[in-house]
Amino acid sequence: MRKRIKAVAVCVGIALTAPASAQEELNFDAYREMLADGNPAELYEMEGEELWRTARGPKNATLEQCDLGLGAGVVAGAAAQLPRYFEDAGRVQDLETRLMYCMDTLQGIPSKEIIDGKFLQGERARLAALVAYVVTHSKGEKIAVDLSHPKVKEMYELGERTFYYRLGVMDFSCASCHSQDGKRIRATQLPNITTREGAAEGWGSWPAYRVSSSQFWTMQHRLWDCFRQQRAAEPIFGSDVIIALSTFMAGKGNGIEAKWPGVKR
Template sequence: MRKQLIAAAIGAGVALASPAVFAQQDLNFDEYRAMLEDGNPAELYEMEGEELWKTARGPKNATLEQCDLGLGPGVVQGAAAQLPRYFADADKVQDLETRLMYCMEKQQGIDPAEIVNGKFLQGERRQMAALVAYVVGQSKGEKIAVDLSHPKMKEMYALGEQAFYYRTGAMDFACSSCHSQDGKRIRATQLPNITKPEGAAAGWGSWPAYRVSNSQFWTMQHRLWDCFRQQRTAEPIFASDVTIALSVFMAGKGNGAEAQWPGVKR
């Protein structure tokens, strides 16, 4: 019933405020997003994610209420603003999705393969998106504060920077092809300049986001996957090192800026 209510509410919101309507009125998408802020449909995913966080699931029939996102077991407030980070218990750098996967496996017994090999917005991947919405919603307005001091964080930052400039695929594109200059856009989408702190903050601090054009909530893992797809190159494995490294690079460059999670996109 909850999913039906979410679908109905989102559908109604999109019908009432489609991009085409605003284009006809000659309004830009910054104004459009601002008008949606008070009623961001991502709030419905946040509600679903909070329920999932507190619901016993998986072979171990346990909740995620003791999941440590970096600030202590069960602490969600402000946690997303400090991710990705190095976790000693896993001995690796993890972003929000990979940390949630770790908790789901350790505490609930849910096999990470169900998420890694799943399809976006289906099954456990959909559950993941809802959990992400809930967690990032608890850091809205917080300052991005990613700790880059650990050697493995420094290693990931360097890998992310290398991946950002690496040209590949049929079009010989890199992330930097779209995100290394001011004032660039694709159709109605404004492209942040990730090479500058303010651009990195705008890119990192506004995803995950609800996408009005397809009535879907996208996590950062989903966003990065789609960037690779648009480069016409090999699509990354969900939660692979290159996706985490790119997140460390963006988050690290955006340190100190205010996060606007979850965002609203075209």
């Protein structure tokens, strides 16, 4: 497994450092297929499953009673129906904020520790592994966010407004990069989020393992980095603006199969 990951990383590194003219000739679809065949996200999934079943925190409890929307402890198919409104939390939550809620209420691990933390470190890194575990059990499921709930509909509309809202010193919006077909940045094809298929592609391929940095990124991490690249104020982890954008993408991609977890360059 380690040899395969190393080989894949070398191949991708060669592709990304090749001259522009050579890059045009490379078949990046073939590279993506090769990467997906041995997706290192599986390692995070295994870690997440162990974390799900391990008693931790001040309450020395597991997450096996965490309700992701389909009943206590039900993981299969849950990610495909998130974000959703949760009565106990009194808000619309995506997968990460729901897991954070369960870690707080069931295990006593303060949400503030995750919100104030850093990506890839501490409890936020453990949360990412839990995300990998949960989404794997919705791979191949059709995205099915319930937009009939007034709170979810409200969040969807906020996400749509945010998608088109220009901000930052570069006067960019999400739509600046994700509202046309055929756009790309280097080897990365940019999905057209304004279409149902593009929204499903963007939503249903994150979280993902990033070969170029040997890191596993959740959707919260991906969207946070989009704000950073726009030179805009970076959103607080778990804030409504991220959940709204997630709800917009997921809701627009309803009915299309998710491919979690993804693998990126």
